[in-house]
Amino acid sequence: MAAILDAKGLNKSFGAVTAASDINAAIEQDSVVGLIGTNGAGKTTFINMITGYLKPDRGRIHYEGRDITDLAPRDITRIGICRSFQIPQLYSSLTAYENMLMGLGVVMRNAGVGGFFSRGRPNVPGHGRPAEEVADAILERFGLVEYRDKNAQVLPGGVRKLLDIALTMAAKPKILLLDEPTSGVSAEEKFVIMEMIMKAVRAEGATVLFVEHDMEVVSRFAQRVLAFYDGRIIADGSPDTVLSDREVKRFVVGGELHRLDEKQGAANA
Amino acid sequence: MTSDRTPRILGAILVVLLAAGPFVPQWAIFLITIALAKGLVVLGLLILLRCGLVSFGQALYYCIGAYTAGMLGRLFEVDGVLTLMLAGMVVAAVTAYVLGFLLARYRGIFFGLLSLAVSMILYGLLVKSETLGSSDGFNVLPSTLFGIRPADEWVRYAVLVVASVVAFVAALLVHRYLKTPLGSLAPAIKDNEIRVEYMGASARYAIHVNYVIAAALAGLGGGLAATTVGHIDPEMAYWTTSGEFIFITILAGTGSVIAPFLGALIFGIIQTVAFDISPNTWQMVLGGALLAVIVFLPTGLWSLFRRRRAT
Amino acid sequence: MQELVAVVIDGIIYSAWLFIAAVGLTLIYGVMKIINVTHGSFYALGAYAAASITGALLAHGMPPMLSYAVLLGSALLVAIVVGPLIERGILRFMYVKDEVVILLITYALFLILEDVIKLIWGVDPYYISEPYGLLGSFDVADLTYPTYNLILVGVAIVCGAGLAWTLTKTRTGKLLVAVIHDTEVSRAMGINVDRFYVVTFTFGSLLAAIGGAFTAPTVSVVPGLGVEVIVLSFAVVVIGGLGSLPGAALGAVIVGLVRSATIHYLPQAELFVIYFVMAMVLAFRPRGLFSIAEARKI
Incomplete structure (x- = not known):
């Protein structure tokens, strides 16, 4: 199957901090991809490079066969790659x-x-x-x-998030990058909101990449998961394989365990 | 959804101006014509202010418009009032197109200061150029309309007719422009430029276009002022002139394209009346008015009309 | 050679004047983030107060040598009376507003103060030439200069050095730097930010008033005196970098020397050149020659 988006060998550092190191990812059309990783692992840097906010130091990004690495954010938006923000931009x-x-x-x-x-x-x-x-x-x-x-x-915060995502739908995106769409939303509401977003987005037939910390949400909605750690992708595959990967468990999910516990506690109560 | 009443209100104002003109004393015609000229400049500042930009150098384009009109008469004996005004507009717009590449990158206080610097450059040049009368400026040739020069007692009225029609057309065009996707981007730029970029629009491009439009309007106003007053001098580019335009913009508010003309008229009336009553305190009255508007009516006098209409 | 000496000396004198007139503006901007148009009003108030008070005292038989102290005293009087009045009475309610809006508010106050001056002193010019002529003149390379100009240079040096010393060496100065750096944190740490604001505004205005007071003996004091000073000090401060003390000094020296050189070699370009430099600096280093890069806030 042809990749709609293809990132090859992306590197980015800020001074001594490496935010992306040899990132390779080919995203297939109509797929739903979850990006996981602790804070600072490089997820947002990845999104920022795809949407043109940051230029990679090395590496190229191709979209529908076209090199978009050097395009400005607005030009990337115009050809169908849209994004939402951690902090809603309204x-x-x-x-x-x-x-x-x-x-x-x-x-x-x-x-x-x-x-x-x-x-x-x-x-x-x-x-x-x-x-x-x-x-x-x-x-x-x-x-x-x-x-x-x-x-x-x-x-309210959750509504601002939704409006931020709704705004991206104006342009009929072919690829939608959602940066923590459910952050700041209570655990119970997460599923409702993700359900709504996915339904709305899938109706438009867009490819979706979303950053998410809640592993239950990830395994429920993602068809494929990219796990980031220290600027690298340490695992890439179906949610089951990635989430049971030893490295991922140690470096990524470990950091999120308390969230699962909270969730469990809430479910048991 | 309410229908758009602005074009009809503008039309009504035009009819009133044209009909009442012959019965109004000469000094009042002069006052109204100058208000229309300044209103044109302020109309441009309204567009910029909607983008969140305050130009402290709009007098640059006002002065360019006026001097273009004056020079055409002086050098080539052009005296058609419409030609002079349009020439002023074109020269101002071309200048703004070039400067816009630089200024469209600036926001906030830096946009204001750079536009101030550029206008003061022109002032500095004019004030020292002896061929153009240095700080005294020079008189502008009496102008004609389509080759006809009206009888003396009708001259002011003829200029008022031209000014009213030009202002009417300009206001209508700007009104329409502000409703186009590009024109309506202004509040978005003021509010959140990041989002503008991530919707696929270029804030810099939009600002550049708005800057040129604002300059064209200021040039038009300058050309009109030159033919109305019959005299031009470098003071037209000085910072106090820019200050006056900003004053009127804030006073009027950005709620409607009618507001700038209304604001300019009120400004003219305050200036004339306060100056007549007490020549040493008219600036105090103006300053007090500006302060009151900023504090109590942050969206300008126009908001009074809106509020009344809403109730 | 003689012309070059003249260029340099004229330039230094003009730089000194510019520095005194502009340094308060950069101080106020640095601390309060206000582009203060009333700066020109304080300049004019200083000039009027100095001219009228000195004139009156001289007419009542004050020894002429005391007039320099009176010039200074007049500036002090203006700043202490009008400075806190404007800051406490009006500006402090406006700090929540946008930088550009506060600028417009000071513009409104400037318009009001223009007429306050006319109401107090009328529209006829004031002259006090005694302090200017009193000290005689000195010669450099066959050129004669009034010694009074040395006082201007001295005042500029004292103002600059005093400010630098206060900011870097005293406790108050260090606290002030903290306020400049982060007003909110300073407030939380218990620093009385309000007092710093009123003191800064008054002191910045005092510098403008001193500029006016010491210029008064060299010109005829007429309405509109402050109008040109505003835009000139903007140029000086912008060239050096808004809020930077060494920047204001550099800006004053650049503008002073450039203007003096053009007056001697290309008089038509006198004003043009100042604003051309201002525009160039804004175009290539918008935050001024002495600015520190601002941290990104996205």
Whole structure:
């Protein structure tokens, strides 16, 4: 099967700190990939390099056969690689609905629709409907209808996360990178939220990479897992194989065990 | 969803101006025309302020517009008022296009300071250029409209007609532009540039375009001011002139394209009335007004209208 | 050769003046992150107070030699009366606002103070030439300079050295550096940040007032005196780096020498050159020649 995204030999260091060391990963189309690893293991650096926020010191990244290593974030976004953030990046002075319109507006502009001389309400490319309708549809899919007219600033943390991800849907991403989509959300809610995200995203037919610390969430939703440790990928394969790998158990899951315990405790109670 | 009333309000204002013009005293026509000229500059600053940028050097383009109009008359005896204004607009826009490559990279206080420096460069050049009258400037040729020079008592009214129509068209175009995806990006840039980039848009490009539009409007306003006043001098590029434009922008608020013209008119009235009553305290009145608006009406006088409409 | 000497001496004198006029601006920005347009008002207030008080005392038979102390005293009076009034009365309520908005607030205050000056002193010019002529003149390479200019240079050196000493050697200075570094942490550590703000603002304004007071004997004191000083001190401070003390000194020397050289060799470019340097510095080193790289905050 052809890889939609292919990272080869990525290296990145900040001074004496190695954030990525010989990262190789070929991501297949329509797959759902979980990225695991302790904080500082290189997961976010990996995402930052793919989305153009950081340039790797060495190595190349190919997307649909095209070298995207040197593209700016906006150009990478335009060709279909979108991301969400650990700390949601929203327009805090605008409402959830206006946030969506802003995202859709950019999509329209990039496609040359809705410009100065256009008449009426043109459809958003890829969505086949005017921006106002698409905005409401996406908000509904992410369960955000009740927050539609609230300022992003005053939304609860979990809702901000969802809106951050909903914003990426404006561009109809082919690859979606989710940086800790369920962080700051209670253990019980994690599954509900991931379920909702996955349903919404899979409906669009996007390839998904997500960073997650909860191994139950990972094994439930990921088809494939990349385990990061110290800037390297130490294991790569199906959730069962990776999560039972001796090194992964020692370096990655070990660090997350307490989370599992908490979860168990909650389930037993 | 409410329908867009701005074009109709603008149209109504235009009709009132044209109809009432002949019955208004000459000094009032002059006051309104100058307000329209300054309003054009402020309209440009409104676009920039929506992006979160405050230019402390917009007088640069106002002055460029005015001097372009003045020089065309002086060197080539061009006197068509529309030609002069459009020429001022084009020269200002081209200058801004070039400078924009640099300025679009700056934000916050540094954008303000660099635009200030550039405007002061022009001031420094003009104030020492003897052929252009140094700090005294020079008189601008009386202008004509489509080759006709109206009778003396109708000159001011004729200029008002031109100014009103030009301002009306400019306001309509800007109003429409602000609704396009590129124009509506401004608050997003002000709010969160990272998100703008990760939606696939270039904040720098959008700012560059907005900067050129703002300069074009300032050039247009400068050309209009030159033909209205009949005299130009380097003070038009000085920082106090830029300060005045920012003053009006803050006073008016960024809520509507009508606000800049209204703000400029109120400014003109305060200035004239306060100056007449007490020439030594009019700046104090202005300063107090600015302070009050910043503290009590952070979104400008326009928010008063909005609030009333909402209730 | 003689012209070169003249360029250097004129440049030094002008640099000294610029430094006194601008250093308070960089101090206030460094501590409070305010680009303070009222700086020009304090300059003008200092000049007016100095001219009127010195003039009145001389008319009442004060020994002329005392006038230098009176110049200083007038500046002190202005700063102590007006500085805390503006900082405590208005600015302290505005610190939550954006840097650019605070700049606009100081611009509003500048407009108000312009008229306050006219209300107090009227619109007619004031002259006090006694302190300027009193000390005679000195010769360098066949060029004659009023000795008064040496006082300007002396005041500049005392201001600069005094500030540097206060910031690096005294306890107050070290605490101030802590406030500059992180206001919130300083507050949490029990430092009285409010007091530092009012003292800094007053002291920064005092420097501007001293600039005005010691310029008063060399010019006619007229309305609008502070207007040009504002933009000149912006240039000086921006060139050196906002908030940097050595930067302000460097900026003053650069602007001073460049201007003096252009006045001698290419007088048409006198003003142009100052703002050209300012623009170039902003273009290539936006945080000034003496700036420290700012940490990324993403």
